Amino acid sequence: MEQVDLFVSCLVDLFEPATGRAAVAVMERRGAQVGFPLGQTCCGQFAYNAGHWPEAWAMAKNLLAALDAPPTPGPDRGERATVGLSGSCVAMVREEYPKLLDWAADQPGWDSSWRVRHARVAGRLWELSQWLNRAALAPVADEDTTTTRVALHTGCHMRRVLGAGADAAAVLAALRVRVATPEDEDQCCGFGGTYAMTEPKISTALADDKLTALRATQADAMVSCDWGCLLHLAGRLSRTGVAWPVLHLAELVDLADRGELAPTQLARAGRFAREVP
Amino acid sequence: MAGRLPRDPAPWAARRDRALASPVLRANIRSVTHRLADARRRAYASYPAGQVLRVAGRDAKRRAMAQVEPLLDQLRDRLSANGARVIFAEGPKEVADYVVSLAARRGAQRIVKSKSMLTEELDLNRRLAAAGLAVRETDLGEYIIQLLDERPSHILAPAAHRNRQEIHAVFQETADREGVPGPTSDDVGPLTAFARQRLREDFLAAEIGITGANFLVAETGTVVLITNEGNADMVASLPPVHVVIAGIDKVLDTWDALAAVIQQPALSGVGQRLSAYTTLISGPRAAGSPEGPEELHVLLVDNGRRQLLGGPYADVLTCIRCGACYNVCPVYRQVGGHAYGSTYAGPIGAVETPLLAGLDFLPELPKSLCTLCNACVEACPMDIALPDHFITLRRRQVDEGREAAGTRLTYRAWGRLWSSPRQYQRFVSWARRGQRFMMRQGRLVRSPGLWAGWFETRDMPPIAPETFHEWWARRSPSGKAPV
Ligand code: SF4
Numbered sequence: 001m002e003q004v005d006l007f008v009s010c011l012v013d014l015f016e017p018a019t020g021r022a023a024v025a026v027m028e029r030r031g032a033q034v035g036f037p038l039g040q041t042c043c044g045q046f047a048y049n050a051g052h053w054p055e056a057w058a059m060a061k062n063l064l065a066a067l068d069a070p071p072t073p074g075p076d077r078g079e080r081a082t083v084g085l086s087g088s089c090v091a092m093v094r095e096e097y098p099k100l101l102d103w104a105a106d107q108p109g110w111d112s113s114w115r116v117r118h119a120r121v122a123g124r125l126w127e128l129s130q131w132l133n134r135a136a137l138a139p140v141a142d143e144d145t146t147t148t149r150v151a152l153h154t155g156c157h158m159r160r161v162l163g164a165g166a167d168a169a170a171v172l173a174a175l176r177v178r179v180a181t182p183e184d185e186d187q188c189c190g191f192g193g194t195y196a197m198t199e200p201k202i203s204t205a206l207a208d209d210k211l212t213a214l215r216a217t218q219a220d221a222m223v224s225c226d227w228g229c230l231l232h233l234a235g236r237l238s239r240t241g242v243a244w245p246v247l248h249l250a251e252l253v254d255l256a257d258r259g260e261l262a263p264t265q266l267a268r269a270g271r272f273a274r275e276v277p
Numbered sequence: 278m279a280g281r282l283p284r285d286p287a288p289w290a291a292r293r294d295r296a297l298a299s300p301v302l303r304a305n306i307r308s309v310t311h312r313l314a315d316a317r318r319r320a321y322a323s324y325p326a327g328q329v330l331r332v333a334g335r336d337a338k339r340r341a342m343a344q345v346e347p348l349l350d351q352l353r354d355r356l357s358a359n360g361a362r363v364i365f366a367e368g369p370k371e372v373a374d375y376v377v378s379l380a381a382r383r384g385a386q387r388i389v390k391s392k393s394m395l396t397e398e399l400d401l402n403r404r405l406a407a408a409g410l411a412v413r414e415t416d417l418g419e420y421i422i423q424l425l426d427e428r429p430s431h432i433l434a435p436a437a438h439r440n441r442q443e444i445h446a447v448f449q450e451t452a453d454r455e456g457v458p459g460p461t462s463d464d465v466g467p468l469t470a471f472a473r474q475r476l477r478e479d480f481l482a483a484e485i486g487i488t489g490a491n492f493l494v495a496e497t498g499t500v501v502l503i504t505n506e507g508n509a510d511m512v513a514s515l516p517p518v519h520v521v522i523a524g525i526d527k528v529l530d531t532w533d534a535l536a537a538v539i540q541q542p543a544l545s546g547v548g549q550r551l552s553a554y555t556t557l558i559s560g561p562r563a564a565g566s567p568e569g570p571e572e573l574h575v576l577l578v579d580n581g582r583r584q585l586l587g588g589p590y591a592d593v594l595t596c597i598r599c600g601a602c603y604n605v606c607p608v609y610r611q612v613g614g615h616a617y618g619s620t621y622a623g624p625i626g627a628v629e630t631p632l633l634a635g636l637d638f639l640p641e642l643p644k645s646l647c648t649l650c651n652a653c654v655e656a657c658p659m660d661i662a663l664p665d666h667f668i669t670l671r672r673r674q675v676d677e678g679r680e681a682a683g684t685r686l687t688y689r690a691w692g693r694l695w696s697s698p699r700q701y702q703r704f705v706s707w708a709r710r711g712q713r714f715m716m717r718q719g720r721l722v723r724s725p726g727l728w729a730g731w732f733e734t735r736d737m738p739p740i741a742p743e744t745f746h747e748w749w750a751r752r753s754p755s756g757k758a759p760v
Contacts, residue, residue: 010695013745014705015738020745036749041701047692049649051671051680055692062696099665156650184311188607192648199645200730201297205611206648207735235735238720271738 002135003080004032007067007125009089010042011227016248016271019227023085023128023250029257030135035080039066045092046193048100057104060097064114067121082125085250087158087225090127095161097122127158129167129225129249148261149178150252151219153210153233155226156188168225168249175256180217184209191232207236220263221245221270223252234271245270280581280633281368283400285428285618289641296612302438306430306613309437314604316548317656327544334538335659338595341495341529345586348495348528349577355498359560361573368580372396372522373404375576376487380410383518385484389476391502391509392416393489394598395524395578397429398620398633401487412487413479415508417472424451430614432621433546433600438613444468451475476508486512486570490523491542491597493577496531499559500575503542503552510556519561519570525577526594538597545599545658581633590666593629595659602653602663608646617646624653628666636670640679643670687727705744712739 004027008020027034044059067082084090097118104110152169159165165186172179190196190206211233214222224230227248234246245266247255255261255269285292296302321327341348353363366372380386388410390396402412402423414423418435422428424447429435436444445463448471452459460471488509492501500521502509513519529535543549562569585591603609603623614622618639619630627642643666653663674680694704715723720736723729731737743751 008745014708014740017741017743017745017748021748036745038746038749039698041695041698044692044695047688049668049671050688051668051673051675052685052688052692053672053675055688055696058692058696062698066698156648156652160651160655186652187610188648188650188652190607190648192650194727195648196735197728197730200733200735201293202608202611202645203648204734205297206607231737232735235731235737238736239734 002032003035004131005035005037005067005080005082007037007040007063007082007084007089007093009084009086009227011231012085012248013041015231016227019085019248019250022248022254023083026132026250026253026257027083030132032135037066037069037082039069041066043089043092044100045089045096048092048096049193049195053100053103054107057100057107060093060100061114063093064097064117064121067125068117080124081131082121083131084125084127085225085248086227087127087129087155087162087164088228090125091157091161093118093125094122127162127164127167127225129171130162130164132171132253133167146176146256146261147178148221148263148266149180149217149219150247150266151180151182151214151217151222152185153182153189153214153222153224153229154185155191155224155229156186158225159186168223171249171253172223172256175253177252177256177261180219182210182213182217184213189229189233191229193228196232203232204236207233211236211242215242215244221247221252221266223247223249225249230271238271243267247271278367278579278581278584279635280398280579282398282580282620282630282634282638283403283428284639285615287618289616289618289639289645292616292618293612293645296616301440301443302613303611305438305440307610309431309434310604310606310610313434313547313600314656317545317601317604318548320544320548320550324544324550327540327550330537331541331544331658334534334541334597335595337529337531337534337537338597338659339592341534342526342586342591342594344530345525345528345583348530349525351495352493352498352528353577355495356500356560356573356575359498360563361498361560361575363575363577366576366578368578369399369401369404372399372576372578373401373408375574376401376405376485376520377408377410379518379520379574380408380485383484385518386411387479387483388412388485388487389415389479389483389512389516390419390487391489391504391512392419392435393487393522394429394432394620395489395580396487396522398580399522399578401522413476413483415476415479415512416504417469417506417508420472420476421447424448428615428620430622431600431603432598432623432626433603438615441465441468448472480511480515483512483516485518485520486514486516487520487522488512490521490527490575492535492538493523493528494530494532494535495528497559499532499535499557501535501539502556502558503539503554504556505543505547505549505553507554510554513556513558514569517570518572519558519574521558521573521575523575523577525579525582526596541658542597542599545597545601545656585632589669590628590632592659592661593625593632593666596625596629596661597659599658601656601658602661605652605656607648607650607652612646617642624663624667625657625661628663628670631670632666636674636677636679640674643667643674684727702746705740708740
């Protein structure tokens with residue numbers, strides 16, 4: 001049985017844990033034994049991107065220690081894959097941590113074993129759609145006549161830093177979910193970590209453009225592999241009173257597995273504007 | 278030494294809001310950037326050799342930046358041997374003084390120019406006008422913004438923020454003022470015909486022509502100019518004096534290096550395989566030659582460039598000013614170039630401006646004009662590490678204490694709470710208690726401090742009644758999920 005550790009990201013843990021639960025179901029259904037390294041909090045990307053590297057480094061060390069710690073019970077982590085539920089956070093660990101490590105190497109208290117631990121962790125870390133795209137993907141549900149269409153938003157770091165821009169679409173295609181590609185699909189949604197807070201006007205102008213393009217597909221829901229982008233876009237829908245289901249890929253795959261892709265079922269699972277009274 | 282650049286005196290918020298409040302400007306920028314970005318994509322897709330050349334061109338630029346001083350000496354020697362005067366100039370004042378005294382010696386009053394971002398960076402036109410010289414821009418875009426008394430809003434297409442109707446209006450005004458017939462319509466043909474007619478008189482009357490340079494080849498002592506309008510040819514050949522004003526970053530070592538890189542500005546900038554006009558200049562008119570200027574002056578300008586050589590930002594000096602990064606930048610697409618407040622906008626401008634002029638100069642540029650989407654580095658033919666530079670410039674601002682004290686404290690606390698599992702748990706319980714006062718209809722709708730900006734326009738879900746960590750803890754040891 002394949003052993004897989006889950007790296008959920010702070011946003012999933014705190015705000016959208018249903019995504020994590022869906023990911024567990026999806027991975028177990030594909031024969032994985034799922035573990036959850038308990039010490040994990042946040043990859044530190046928001047601090048790193050804003051230039052606050054001492055804080056980013058503290059969080060990075062915590063995450064590396066958590067993802068590298070031997071599990072009890074179970075095989076050594078070295079034989080396990082780690083699957084992350086955010087393309088941006090996985091890109092951070094794999095592609096940006098080396099730069100943070102180079103910086104940390106010049107700081108007091110540096111311990112060169114961090115490079116070794118990073119190499120171990122990064123070498124077995126995948127984003128969920130990358131893992132699904134190489135795991136046996138025979139649809140679990142035998143339903144193959146769904147007319148459901150989803151608009152796919154691929155986060156910029158997933159696409160350009162991680163280089164996993166095509167995996168989610170491949171996963172959905174294998175599940176016979178119809179994918180709509182919005183116009184200007186490779187344009188940023190305006191989230192940008194703390195950019196969404198420090199430059200709300202530009203960030204929101206970008207969100208509105210992105211939502212216009214996504215909604216123009218007339219898809220039944222939108223899906224992405226990053227709750228960063230999704231919280232920003234769903235938060236905008238919520239504030240403007242638009243009800244349109246927003247889901248993480250893990251949730252959509254879970255629904256597809258269970259043959260629950262009817263628009264009403266998506267609507268029940270998706271995040272909406274303010275709770276319907 | 279740090280360079281000196283002009284800036285828009287308006288503060289960032291005013292510049293940004295002015296742009297966001299102008300639907301015409303935003304529509305213009307949107308259409309130009311999409312058109313140019315699509316053209317670039319198509320051009321490389323249909324021309325695989327372009328990619329191979331791009332890599333060779335990038336390497337040639339990097340090689341040159343690793344040995345700038347000997348190459349500049351070689352360039353000077355070659356050009357001088359051909360009768361050109363080569364001058365190393367520090368910054369705006371030295372350049373303007375040189376041109377003003379040259380004009381005085383020649384008794385010159387009228388100057389024509391072709392497009393040069395460096396002379397924009399040096400604020401040369403204003404300085405020359407202050408000395409009583411009449412300067413006429415002859416690139417169509419530059420001519421338009423000169424009539425409008427504006428700065429370029431795009432490194433390649435200076436009037437990208439203006440549409441045909443607006444251009445027609447300013448041409449008509451100019452025609453009325455000068456008592457000549459205006460353009461017959463706002464179609465491209467009549468507009469360019471009008472400009473061509475007006476500019477012809479200026480070309481013939483000018484006593485000095487000023488151009489920039491796209492490349493300088495040390496091996497052969499060649500100044501290389503590329504344009505799509507041919508105006509640089511006239512500026513460089515009709516007036517009796519030609520002044521080239523170029524940054525030291527333009528130098529290349531060999532002719533082969535030029536061959537490798539020369540297509541890249543057109544490919545990346547406008548999606549053509551080569552610019553329409555390529556002009557090679559190696560000296561003033563030779564004895565017995567029927568054409569060319571009597572005098573050629575080549576000013577090699579530093580203005581903050583040398584301080585970057587050999588450092589972590591040296592790749593910025595390999596920029597070929599193609600504008601590809603502007604065209605794909607989501608923030609540029611929203612606000613256009615003037616919001617940046619600097620000569621250089623877009624990703625490269627937001628990075629290069631503080632590098633040339635100092636971190637205190639327009640300090641909002643690295644912070645407020647980038648979402649870190651990485652579209653720029655993907656588009657940049659020279660592979661300049663723009664996103665990394667944004668991040669490390671932000672880090673330097675933080676390290677040097679330029680971040681507001683409250684923000685710094687917030688990050689400290691945030692970092693401390695989230696870098697240990699126990700503290701993180703405490704954060705969760707505090708946040709749960711606090712968020713009750715910030716909710717409406719089950720959504721977070723406001724927050725204090727750093728997060729407040731989010732809630733100006735967006736909601737958030739509250740911290741979940743059961744986090745993933747808490748849910749996992751409830752799972753039975755057999756690994757089955759709780760119901
Ligand atoms: S940074 Fe790169 S993409 Fe931007 S103008 Fe310079 S060469 Fe072109």
